[in-house]
Amino acid sequence: MLRGTHSKVKVTVKLETFEGPLDLLLHLIDKAEVDIYDIPIKEITDQYMEYLDAMTELELEVTSEFLVMAATLLSIKSKMLLPKPPVVDLEFDDYMMDEDYDPRAELVAKLIEYRKYKAIADHLRDKEVERSLIYTREPEDLAPYVPAIQENPVKGLHVGDLVHAFRKAIRRMQSRQMVAKIRKDEISVKDRMFEVLEALGQQGGKLFFSKLIDEHATRDTIVVTFLALLELMKVKKIVCFQHKLFDDIVIQERKDGAPDGVWPDEINY
Numbered sequence: 001m002l003r004g005t006h007s008k009v010k011v012t013v014k015l016e017t018f019e020g021p022l023d024l025l026l027h028l029i030d031k032a033e034v035d036i037y038d039i040p041i042k043e044i045t046d047q048y049m050e051y052l053d054a055m056t057e058l059e060l061e062v063t064s065e066f067l068v069m070a071a072t073l074l075s076i077k078s079k080m081l082l083p084k085p086p087v088v089d090l091e092f093d094d095y096m097m098d099e100d101y102d103p104r105a106e107l108v109a110k111l112i113e114y115r116k117y118k119a120i121a122d123h124l125r126d127k128e129v130e131r132s133l134i135y136t137r138e139p140e141d142l143a144p145y146v147p148a149i150q151e152n153p154v155k156g157l158h159v160g161d162l163v164h165a166f167r168k169a170i171r172r173m174q175s176r177q178m179v180a181k182i183r184k185d186e187i188s189v190k191d192r193m194f195e196v197l198e199a200l201g202q203q204g205g206k207l208f209f210s211k212l213i214d215e216h217a218t219r220d221t222i223v224v225t226f227l228a229l230l231e232l233m234k235v236k237k238i239v240c241f242q243h244k245l246f247d248d249i250v251i252q253e254r255k256d257g258a259p260d261g262v263w264p265d266e267i268n269y
Contacts, residue, residue, distance in 0.1 A: 021069030022114040024051060029111070036111060039104055041080050045073040072107065079103040161242065162226065165249055169213055169222050186220070192228035197237065200253045209240075209249035 018024040028047050029036055052070060080103060187195075200207050212225050229251065232238040239252050 021066050022111060023118070024048065024066070025069070025107075025111060026115060026118070036115075037108060039108065041073065041077050041104060045077045048073055076103045076107060156245070161249070162229070162240070164246075165209065166222070166226055169217075170219070173217070173219065173222070187224055189224055189227045189231060192224045193232055193237075196225075196228055196232060196251070197253070200238070200251065205253040207251045209251060212251075 018027065025044065025048065028044050028051075029039060032040070032043065032047075034040055034044075048070060052066060055066075196207075196212065199212065203211075209229075213222055217225075229238065229240065233240060236254055236256065239254055240249050241252070242249055
């Protein structure tokens with residue numbers, strides 16, 4: 001006695017997902033390897049309807065846009081099957097049927113435009129994938145690695161600054177109302193140079209210009225003081241600079257100038 005055996009066969013049907021009816025049409029056209037400008041509307045329509053039937057059998061939701069495209073394809077198919085009407089002369093009628101009219105033209109234009117946007121979308125998607133493979137880190141503060149450049153303390157200082165300070169001192173002197181004027185003994189530039197050096201020695205080699213000119217200084221004293229400073233700068237006994245623009249002038253003694261006892265003999269005023 002023979003016993004029959006029954007085996008169950010599992011059939012899997014896989015449908016590709018499409019973003020819309022135009023995407024499905026492009027897939028069918030590329031699969032059929034036909035020219036998009038000369039679509040075999042009958043074959044493409046049949047394949048499109050088969051896809052919708054398969055979706056219905058699998059109880060998949062068929063959106064309205066797929067149904068609208070199906071109606072459009074059936075309309076184009078019917079127009080392609082109907083014979084073309086005869087050409088009517090404009091002299092006897094208000095219109096004529098263009099014998100070169102193609103019902104597929106509008107659909108072809110939409111497909112070409114959709115293919116352009118689809119290619120751009122694919123390109124951007126590839127770029128997104130490439131960018132996702134790049135890992136970045138938060139920017140760090142590189143300031144500690146920048147070499148510190150010390151600012152030049154005498155940057156921008158020139159003789160004009162001394163002239164400006166001299167004029168400022170003269171204006172300050174003229175603005176004061178002096179009750180009495182006492183004329184001091186005349187002092188030579190040479191003596192004033194020694195006084196400046198002596199004051200620098202008492203102050204540790206550095207002195208503000210304002211300390212040399214007090215509020216009772218006369219015009220002669222101011223002039224002699226400026227001449228003494230210029231002579232000391234000339235023989236490289238001192239250097240003058242400012243920490244910032246229009247700030248008080250700093251007088252600093254130099255150790256690499258002319259030796260004492262040589263330069264004063266050349267100054268006789």
